[in-house]
Structures are given as C-alpha cells and as structure tokens.
Amino acid sequence: MAIAEETKAELAEIAARYPRARSGIVPMLHLVQSVEGYVSQEGMQAVAGVLDLTVAEVAAVATFYTMFKMRPVGEHHVAVCVNPQCGILGGDRIWEVLSDELGVGNGGTTDDGKVTLERIECQAACTNAPVMTADWEFLDNMTVERARDIVSRLRAGDPVQSTRGPLIRSFKATARSLSGIEDDGLADQGGNNATDEMLAGLRVAQARGMVSPDGRSSNRSDSESGRVK
Numbered sequence: 001m002a003i004a005e006e007t008k009a010e011l012a013e014i015a016a017r018y019p020r021a022r023s024g025i026v027p028m029l030h031l032v033q034s035v036e037g038y039v040s041q042e043g044m045q046a047v048a049g050v051l052d053l054t055v056a057e058v059a060a061v062a063t064f065y066t067m068f069k070m071r072p073v074g075e076h077h078v079a080v081c082v083n084p085q086c087g088i089l090g091g092d093r094i095w096e097v098l099s100d101e102l103g104v105g106n107g108g109t110t111d112d113g114k115v116t117l118e119r120i121e122c123q124a125a126c127t128n129a130p131v132m133t134a135d136w137e138f139l140d141n142m143t144v145e146r147a148r149d150i151v152s153r154l155r156a157g158d159p160v161q162s163t164r165g166p167l168i169r170s171f172k173a174t175a176r177s178l179s180g181i182e183d184d185g186l187a188d189q190g191g192n193n194a195t196d197e198m199l200a201g202l203r204v205a206q207a208r209g210m211v212s213p214d215g216r217s218s219n220r221s222d223s224e225s226g227r228v229k
C-alpha cells in the first residue's frame, strides 16, 4: 500500500527533530509500522526517501530490532516471555496453553486477524514474572487462567487494562505512540506503579547506606527517584 502524503509529512517532522536526520530512523519505522501493522517495503522506501538513504540501509535497521515486524501483525500483538525466570514460573505453560487455544505457533496470527502470538525474550521485568505483553504493555504476574481471560477479552473487543499503565489499544496504536509523533495522553495513565518487588533492591541499599562508585548515595527518597508507590 502506498504511503500517504500525510504520513510522509509526519516522517519528515520526526526527522527534523534530530541534529542528524538519520537518528530518527527508529521512531520513523515505528510510524510506518503504525500504518499497516508492519514495516512494509513501501514504508521502508518512504523512510529512505526522507533520510536520503538506500532501502537496504533502512532494512538493515528494521530487521535488527525485534519490535519491527516484516509481516502483518494482527489487531493485537500478544507476547509471552519464555526466558528462564518467567518460563520456570509459568511462562512456558502459558505459552503452551495460548498456542494450543489460538491454534498458532510463534509469530502466527489467528484466523480472525485479532491476535498475533509471539514468544519473547526477557523484558527486564523479572520481578513480576511470569510476564506477558499485549501491544507491548506489561501484564505482570500472569497465570494460565488470567492469560486465557485476557486473550479472550482482546479477541472480543472488551477492555483490558495493563497492570502498569494504560488500556490496551492495538498494535498499530502503540506503534504510533512509540513514533513519538504524539503521546495520545498516555504519559500520565497508570499512575505510579512501582511495586515492592521493584523497589526491594533500592531499599536494601538505603538501609545499608550503600553508595555507587561515583559517590552518589542510595539514600534518596523513593519520591526523589520518581518511584513512589
């Protein structure tokens, strides 16, 4: 599908935010991904045109990062972390059950086009393992039953709230937010949601008066570190 002039203008707007325009390539790829639900050949051509790069140079970036998809993704992208911490605590079982129920393997999309299922690597969220994401929003401390319920609600179009932030919207909507072209009012959704598990290390360091090698104290308050529960 041809990239619309409006999208090309937004690509140029993103590129203009950077002292070196090509530094905008990642958010620009998110923007083209938001148009068709993947990074299409036409999308890469549009990015290359704005940045005066070859399509091969754009493709080298697009194929490096796993958040960029080279095939169409369903309305929702549901991912299950199967790295050891999550896998051992239930992620492996969650993956098996969802894969069976949806009838798709890794990267597969359901026949109704609603869900693309993927196995993913560690999301640096192990304190709340096992972890899933829906359209890249976190779903913490999953169980098989909660995972099944969430996927069923997404397929039915019922609202699903991320455990750390906003309502789940769609893969395309998240891609548009990640492009930075607009924040969609998401920045303040979800409030402050640092959990006790996330802050445990900081609190131990504070209790022991630990300092970093550059001399910075760990004894800042939680509010100073921007992580008030």
Ligand code: FES
Pocket: 081, 082, 083, 084, 085, 086, 087, 121, 122, 123, 124, 125, 126, 129, 131
């Ligand atoms: S292993 Fe799943 S978030 Fe780290």
